[in-house]
Amino acid sequence: MSLITLIPLFPLIGFLINGIGFNIVPKNLAGIISTAAALASFCCAVVLFMNFSGEVQIAKVFDWITVGKLNISMSFQIDQLSLLMLLIITGVGSLIHIYSMGYMSHDAGYGKFFSFLNLFLFFMLLLVMGSNYVVMFIGWEGVGLCSYLLIGFWNKNTNYGTAARKAFIMNRIGDLGFLLGIFMIISHFGSVEYLDVFEDLGHGTVAGDKTIMWITLLLFIGAMGKSAQIPLYTWLPDAMAGPTPVSALIHAATMVTAGIYMVIRSNALYSLAPETLHIVGWVGLATALLAASIGIFQNDIKKVLAYSTVSQLGYMFMGLGVMAYSSSFFHVMTHAFFKALLFLGAGSVIHAMSDEQDIRKMGGLRKALPITFWTFLIATIAISGIPPFAGFFSKDEILAHVYEHSPLMWGLALAGSVMTSFYMFRLLFLTFFGEFRGTKEQEHHLHESPLSMTLPLMILAVLSAVGGFFNVPHLLGGDSKLANFMAPLFAHSHAVAHAADESLEKTLMIISVIAAILSAGIAYYLFIGKKSVPVADSKVAGLQKVIYNKYYIDELYDTIFVKPISALSKFFYSVIDFLVIDLAIEGIGKLVKGLSSEARLMQDGRTGVYLFVMVLSIAVIIVWTLKDFILVGFK
Amino acid sequence: MQQIPDVIRQIPLNYYVFFSAALFCIGVTGVLTRRNAIIIFMSVELMLNAVNLLLAAFSSYKADPAGQIFVFFIMAVAAAEVAVGLAIIVMIYRNIQTIDTGILNKLKW
Numbered sequence: 071m072s073l074i075t076l077i078p079l080f081p082l083i084g085f086l087i088n089g090i091g092f093n094i095v096p097k098n099l100a101g102i103i104s105t106a107a108a109l110a111s112f113c114c115a116v117v118l119f120m121n122f123s124g125e126v127q128i129a130k131v132f133d134w135i136t137v138g139k140l141n142i143s144m145s146f147q148i149d150q151l152s153l154l155m156l157l158i159i160t161g162v163g164s165l166i167h168i169y170s171m172g173y174m175s176h177d178a179g180y181g182k183f184f185s186f187l188n189l190f191l192f193f194m195l196l197l198v199m200g201s202n203y204v205v206m207f208i209g210w211e212g213v214g215l216c217s218y219l220l221i222g223f224w225n226k227n228t229n230y231g232t233a234a235r236k237a238f239i240m241n242r243i244g245d246l247g248f249l250l251g252i253f254m255i256i257s258h259f260g261s262v263e264y265l266d267v268f269e270d271l272g273h274g275t276v277a278g279d280k281t282i283m284w285i286t287l288l289l290f291i292g293a294m295g296k297s298a299q300i301p302l303y304t305w306l307p308d309a310m311a312g313p314t315p316v317s318a319l320i321h322a323a324t325m326v327t328a329g330i331y332m333v334i335r336s337n338a339l340y341s342l343a344p345e346t347l348h349i350v351g352w353v354g355l356a357t358a359l360l361a362a363s364i365g366i367f368q369n370d371i372k373k374v375l376a377y378s379t380v381s382q383l384g385y386m387f388m389g390l391g392v393m394a395y396s397s398s399f400f401h402v403m404t405h406a407f408f409k410a411l412l413f414l415g416a417g418s419v420i421h422a423m424s425d426e427q428d429i430r431k432m433g434g435l436r437k438a439l440p441i442t443f444w445t446f447l448i449a450t451i452a453i454s455g456i457p458p459f460a461g462f463f464s465k466d467e468i469l470a471h472v473y474e475h476s477p478l479m480w481g482l483a484l485a486g487s488v489m490t491s492f493y494m495f496r497l498l499f500l501t502f503f504g505e506f507r508g509t510k511e512q513e514h515h516l517h518e519s520p521l522s523m524t525l526p527l528m529i530l531a532v533l534s535a536v537g538g539f540f541n542v543p544h545l546l547g548g549d550s551k552l553a554n555f556m557a558p559l560f561a562h563s564h565a566v567a568h569a570a571d572e573s574l575e576k577t578l579m580i581i582s583v584i585a586a587i588l589s590a591g592i593a594y595y596l597f598i599g600k601k602s603v604p605v606a607d608s609k610v611a612g613l614q615k616v617i618y619n620k621y622y623i624d625e626l627y628d629t630i631f632v633k634p635i636s637a638l639s640k641f642f643y644s645v646i647d648f649l650v651i652d653l654a655i656e657g658i659g660k661l662v663k664g665l666s667s668e669a670r671l672m673q674d675g676r677t678g679v680y681l682f683v684m685v686l687s688i689a690v691i692i693v694w695t696l697k698d699f700i701l702v703g704f705k
Numbered sequence: 706m707q708q709i710p711d712v713i714r715q716i717p718l719n720y721y722v723f724f725s726a727a728l729f730c731i732g733v734t735g736v737l738t739r740r741n742a743i744i745i746f747m748s749v750e751l752m753l754n755a756v757n758l759l760l761a762a763f764s765s766y767k768a769d770p771a772g773q774i775f776v777f778f779i780m781a782v783a784a785a786e787v788a789v790g791l792a793i794i795v796m797i798y799r800n801i802q803t804i805d806t807g808i809l810n811k812l813k814w
Contacts, residue, residue, distance in 0.1 A: 675813030677806040682737055 074129040074146050077114045077156065078199060080107040081191035088185035097180050104184035105167040108191055112160035119153050124558065126265070128201050135204075142262055147201030150556050154399070155198040155331055158406045162323045163191050165526035169414050170315040172522035173421060183223060183313065190216035194324050198331060202262040203252045206332065210248060210296065213325045214241040220320060221312040230311040237305040244295015244302055248332075251288030258285065268338040268562045277342045286339050286346040293329025298380050299387060300357045304624055306380055310372040314417030317372060322379050322413050323406040330386045330402050334395050338562035341393060351391020351475070355482055358384030360621070362489035366496070367618040369604050370427045371416045374497050378453065379409055381490060385468055388483060394471035395560060396541075396553040401468055403552075404460035404537045408452040411530035415446040418519045418527065419501060423512055429500045430604055431512075436502040438516040441524045443502045445531035450498045452534040454491035454586045462583070463538030469582055470575045484582055491586040495593035503598055545572050545579075710765040721762035728755035742794050742804040746787070753783050 084107030088100050095103070130145035146152075167187060174183050193216060197209025215238075222234030252262065258281050259267045275282065293299070298306035309321050320326070333340055333350070340347055358381045365377035382405050389398035420427055422439055436443040452459035455466065465487065473480035506513050518524065542548020596602055610618050619625075693700070728751060735748030757776045764772025798804050 673813050675810040677809060678737070678740070685733055685737060 072129050073114050073118055074127065074148055074199070075131060077111045077118075077160070078146075078192050078195040080110040080114075081188040081195065083107060084188035085185050085192060088181050088188065092181045092185065095181055100181035100184050101167075101171040101174075104188045105164065105171060107188055108160060108164040108167045111191070111195065112157075112164045115153070115156040115160045118148060119157060122148070122150075122153060128265075139260060140256060140262075142202060142204050144205060145201045146199040146205075147264060148199070149559065151331070151334060151399070151559050152198050154403065154556075156195070158403055159191065159194050159198065159324050162406050162410050162530075163194075163319060165529055166315050166319040166323075166410065166414070169318075169417070169523050169526040170313075172520045173315055173417055174313065177313075179223065183220075186216055186219050186223070187316075187319070190220065190320060190325075194328075197328055201264060203255060203264075204262050206335075207245075207248065207252060210292070210328065210332075211245060213320070213328065214238060214245065214296070217241070217309065217320050217325055220316040221309045223312055223316065227311075233305075233308040233311040237309050240302050240305040241295045244292045247288045247290075247295070248292025251285050251292065254281065254285045254288060264335065271338050271342065271562060275342055277344060279342060282339055283343040283345050286336070286343040287349070289332060289336060289339075290329075290346060290350055293332055293387075294353070295329075296332075297326050297329030297383050297387070298357075299329070299353050299384065300360065303357060303361065303380050304620075304627065307373055307376040307620070310370070310376050314372065314413055314420060317376070318410045318413035318417070321376065322409040326379065326383055327386070327402045327406070330383070330390065330398055333387075333390045334399055334559070337393075337395050337560055340390070341562075347391050347393065349391075351388050351472075351479065354384045354387025354389075354391055355479055355486075356384070357381070358388060358486040359482060359489075362486045362493065363617055364620050365493040366489060367604070367610075367614060368493075369430055371419060371429050371432075371497065371501065372413070372427055374429075374493060375409070375412050375416055378412075378490065378494065381486060382409065382453070385465065385483070385486070388472060388479070389468035392471050392475035392479075394468060396556045397464065397467040397471055399556065400541050400552055401464035403540070404452070404464040404534070407460055407530055407537045408449040408534040411445060411449040411527060411534050412453070414523070414527055414530065415442050415449065418442040418523055419446075421519055421523070422516050423508065424515055426508060426512060429497060430606075431508040432501045432506070433504040433508075433603075434502070434506040435516070439502075439518050441518060441527060445524075445527040446498060446502065448531045449534050450494045452537075454494050454590060455487055455582060456491075456586055456590070457583060458535075458538065460534050460537030463541060463543070466579050466582060467541070467543065470578055473574075473578055480578070484585060487582055488585045488589045492589040492593050495590040496597055499593060499597040500603070504601060507603065543575075545575055710768070713762060713765040718762060718766050721759060725755045725759040725762075728752075728758070740805050740807045742797070742806055745806065746790055746794070750783065750787070753779060 081104075084104045087103055088095055092100075127148040128145055129148070130143050132144050133141060134144045135142040167184070170183065170187065174180055177183065190213060193209045193212025195209070197206055197213060200206045200209060218234045218238040221237050222231045224230050225234075255262060255267060259270050261267060261270075271282075295302045306321060306326065310317055312321075340350070361377045361380035361384060365374050365381060368374045368377060382401070386398045386401050386405070389395075389401065418439065419432065419435060419442060422435070422442075423432065426432070448459065452461040455462045457463075469480060469483055469487070472483055539548070541550055541552035543550055607618075616622065732748045732750075732752030732755060735751065736745050739745055739748065757779055760772040760776050760779075764770060764776075794804055797809070801808065
């Protein structure tokens with residue numbers, strides 16, 4: 071058994087042990103088993119990465135479906151993209167496992183939590199390691215299932231269960247598109263293996279081919295669901311119902327980037343469909359702006375981060391839309407670091423505040439939670455795009471490529487980045503600075519989290535701080551290591567690899583950094599200078615109220631989709647089912663019963679009548695049988 | 706001594722047919738018009754014997770013994786049937802002191 075197959079196997083074993091033996095495995099051991107499984111996968115991934123020669127490796131486990139010429143095998147592909155995803159997933163995943171051992175220690179469902187977490191890792195690894203679209207789809211569905219299980223982890227709260235269902239249903243809508251895309255790939259290419267499909271594209275497929283456009287569009291619908299883009303983004307903020315490590319792992323670092331992974335994986339297809347790329351870019355931009363604007367007025371620490379995630383995912387899709395694949399991936403990577411860190415930091419705050427999530431009741435926490443504060447600060451600077459932290463490099467790379475494509479898009483994206491910086495610093499200032507606004511009891515209880523929680527914070531903080539140096543552009547004296555490493559992935563497409571004008575790029579960079587710092591300054595002025603605190607829900611008014619209520623998008627969907635469908639089902643129930651089907655079926659029964667109640671009266675009990683009818687009938691039968699004979703006789 | 710078939714063949718076949726038909730119709734009329742259960746029984750026997758006679762006659766004319774063997778079967782079954790039927794009539798009489806079928810009209814619905 072090769073090292074490649076071992077990677078997804080470890081979490082699967084961990085899941086089976088914790089899942090089947092959930093009431094046998096002792097509580098402490100469950101966490102250790104799961105974490106060990108995640109770490110073992112991480113070690114395998116590192117070894118693979120170290121020994122990687124640049125050649126694509128395929129590890130076939132077994133032939134799965136063979137129908138005619140179509141052969142779908144369960145096999146794994148190791149190349150630059152899957153290796154990097156593996157490192158992110160197992161690396162960040164391991165840290166979050168360690169963190170969960172501290173965070174979930176008081177929870178009754180400790181073992182259950184870890185078995186779900188391992189199952190998630192297994193499916194996520196299938197998703198990124200599969201060598202064809204069908205294996206990717208298994209992982210794609212599997213992570214959706216785990217997301218559902220973990221969002222509704224505290225299933226005694228009905229709202230959490232509803233949030234889990236919402237996430238699942240929204241994802242299913244996207245998955246349908248993804249599945250149709252796979253079917254179209256099968257009918258068009260006759261294979262689902264990445265290598266075969268991309269090889270086939272080389273033989274004279276021209277850009278703008280309609281089939282390719284539909285394939286890419288359908289796949290993108292899948293990505294919309296999984297990666298929370300307009301119009302299927304509303305599940306992600308609600309998904310914050312899950313435990314915070316889950317939000318960090320699934321809804322920030324890994325699962326939600328599956329859509330971006332899929333587009334990068336299919337870059338050869340997307341590059342041949344300029345219309346789709348156009349849509350991808352604008353959907354990404356719209357999502358980035360919408361989510362960022364909602365994030366400004368949210369008061370729940372995790373909701374702010376959730377909208378921030380949606381917004382950052384929008385940036386990544388915008389990058390994909392202008393064919394800056396490696397830049398988008400770079401952002402996936404840095405985002406995994408700093409967003410996981412932010413969520414884990416938020417988890418640490420929530421833990422210290424005895425499950426309080428409202429930032430209006432926090433404040434001044436930096437003295438009580440120094441490690442959380444400093445790591446949170448680093449992550450905030452990183453996400454705001456202030457050098458030299460990770461977010462600066464990745465975001466500016468995307469912005470530079472966007473400018474080349476369309477200056478208008480760049481301007482809007484810059485506005486989004488200003489909002490990002492503003493809401494992140496608002497969150498930081500309201501949470502960690504000023505006076506404490508919670509209850510006395512909470513204040514008394516404030517404490518720094520245990521080492522198992524702060525250690526991942528510190529490691530992620532280091533990564534958020536230096537993560538950008540993996541891909542320093544030429545402009546700043548680097549050699550774009552990551553972009554060069556990933557270059558073979560784009561051999562079949564014409565991805566943009568360079569910024570055209572270095573002085574222009576420098577100008578853009580300076581503008582965006584100044585804008586980010588300025589908006590951080592405004593946040594400082596508002597929330598530290600003037601010490602303003604967001605008002606209570608009932609006093610919010612005007613446009614702010616619209617934004618605070620997330621533009622009423624949920625209500626809109628409710629009116630457009632949910633209510634008509636439920637009205638339609640009510641109609642079908644009360645009219646079609648009740649009046650038509652029931653009437654027909656019960657009517658037949660009643661008819662037979664009515665007729666027979668009349669017919670039975672013929673049986674009056676008098677033997678003479680019975681005999682008479684019998685003789686008469688026999689006579690009739692005889693005459694009828696002999697009718698030909700009788701007629702001949704008459705002639 | 707003459708063979709039985711030869712004796713039977715002394716009378717033309719048509720006579721047997723008309724006689725059997727007449728006998729059968731008498732039986733049917735008896736069943737339909739009489740209300741005494743024993744008379745009905747006798748009428749049924751009349752019908753059976755009309756058929757037996759016809760079978761025997763045809764058997765002789767066709768020189769085929771199958772018909773006569775059938776007659777034996779019918780006689781055996783009829784004997785069994787009468788045994789059961791008379792037993793039923795006796796039981797009815799013990800219960801309602803009559804064997805008038807006009808009164809036996811409770812067997813309905």
